[in-house]
Amino acid sequence: MPEQDDVIIHFWQNVVNQSLQTRASDIHIEPENGVSHIRLRVDGYLKHLTSSPCNWHERIASRIKILARLDIAEKRLPQDGQMLIGYQQDSPNVDCRISTLPTLHGEKIVLRILNKSADDLNLNVLGFTDKQLLDLKHALSRSQGFILVTGPTGSGKTHTLYSCLKELMDNTKNLTSIEDPIEVHLKGVNQVHINEKAGLRFDTALRALLRQDPDVIMVGEIRDLKTAEVAFQAAETGHLVLATLHANDAPSALWRLKQLGISPDQLANNLICITAQRLVRLFCHHCAGKLTAENNQSCHVCDGTGYKGRTGIHQVLPINHDLRIMIESGATLTAINNYCHANQIISLQDSAQLLVERGITSAAEAMRYAA
Numbered sequence: 001m002p003e004q005d006d007v008i009i010h011f012w013q014n015v016v017n018q019s020l021q022t023r024a025s026d027i028h029i030e031p032e033n034g035v036s037h038i039r040l041r042v043d044g045y046l047k048h049l050t051s052s053p054c055n056w057h058e059r060i061a062s063r064i065k066i067l068a069r070l071d072i073a074e075k076r077l078p079q080d081g082q083m084l085i086g087y088q089q090d091s092p093n094v095d096c097r098i099s100t101l102p103t104l105h106g107e108k109i110v111l112r113i114l115n116k117s118a119d120d121l122n123l124n125v126l127g128f129t130d131k132q133l134l135d136l137k138h139a140l141s142r143s144q145g146f147i148l149v150t151g152p153t154g155s156g157k158t159h160t161l162y163s164c165l166k167e168l169m170d171n172t173k174n175l176t177s178i179e180d181p182i183e184v185h186l187k188g189v190n191q192v193h194i195n196e197k198a199g200l201r202f203d204t205a206l207r208a209l210l211r212q213d214p215d216v217i218m219v220g221e222i223r224d225l226k227t228a229e230v231a232f233q234a235a236e237t238g239h240l241v242l243a244t245l246h247a248n249d250a251p252s253a254l255w256r257l258k259q260l261g262i263s264p265d266q267l268a269n270n271l272i273c274i275t276a277q278r279l280v281r282l283f284c285h286h287c288a289g290k291l292t293a294e295n296n297q298s299c300h301v302c303d304g305t306g307y308k309g310r311t312g313i314h315q316v317l318p319i320n321h322d323l324r325i326m327i328e329s330g331a332t333l334t335a336i337n338n339y340c341h342a343n344q345i346i347s348l349q350d351s352a353q354l355l356v357e358r359g360i361t362s363a364a365e366a367m368r369y370a371a
Helices: 002-021 057-067 130-140 157-168 202-209 225-236 250-260 264-270 321-328 333-342 348-357 363-370
Strands: 026-032 035-042 045-051 079-085 094-103 106-114 145-150 175-179 189-193 216-219 240-245 271-283 307-318
Touching: 002 035, 002 045, 002 057, 002 079, 026 057, 035 057, 057 079, 057 094, 057 106, 079 106, 130 145, 130 157, 130 271, 130 307, 145 157, 145 225, 145 250, 157 175, 157 216, 157 240, 157 271, 175 202, 202 216, 202 225, 216 225, 225 240, 225 250, 225 264, 240 250, 250 264, 250 271, 250 307, 250 333, 264 271, 264 321, 271 348, 271 363, 307 348, 321 333, 348 363
Parallel strands: 145 240, 145 271, 175 189, 175 216, 216 240
Antiparallel strands: 026 035, 026 106, 035 045, 079 094, 094 106, 271 307
């Protein structure tokens, strides 16, 4: 049915256009009785965009799976892939990561939009305080050691790592990253894409990389003990290593690495800086955060949410001599937290409160993300 196919293509292109215009991070396509319900994640929150006419879901799913080179006949198992999306005219294509999941009503599909440019990468505009930025840049100036960026999924960790790599770009250095997926193409960085189906995992890629005479190594994520061990080995043998880890805050990252199996000696001897972060929504520049419930008028810029755009709140923990002694002696998480408080290490909560005091976000929004 060529005519219906054209209509479906047009429907999907409208979804793509809306997603790119709103700078959505994800597109959710959720089936119910043959209908596709489309939601976009904008500034960390899902919002309903549209629903397809009845019985279109399978056709929409098939089109996406074809574009992502997935098996369109396989509907019983999850699949992962990648594809490009873009405006129809005069616009560069954007990478997307595709995930399918069989549900009661059909395949649910999520597209993660990797809509970032190397031009956007700048440590100076990510929300660090002057002292935090100074501490992080001092760590980046070191020739060897381990810098860890922590936070939950969607907190901007990878963007911070990319900004660190851009800060380090130098024709005299060999910079290499190991990623899954590659989100931004960085000129001057040798970027390795993980391919677990082919046997190229983080740990195997990292071992091979150590024979490539690297100066700076970025590991997209520390997922397991094998990867952690090789990453710490790289730091021990004269390389600067940057990596991400899922942890609530900077002190918790130490506990998480211990749980993985990294010894206190390895932590103390190699870690030079740990950062933690969240993303907080900012008041809309047009309606200045005056929520539309007051006048029942919806701001066309923020869709009546009162917020538009996000910035980071951060905790930066430089690992100095005193902390090394504490880590090596097996100090508790409570003791590390007490050290941070006594030495004016700004917590995530403190960082959020600074934004509230500047009048650029609400107390409720800041505390939601800092908790």
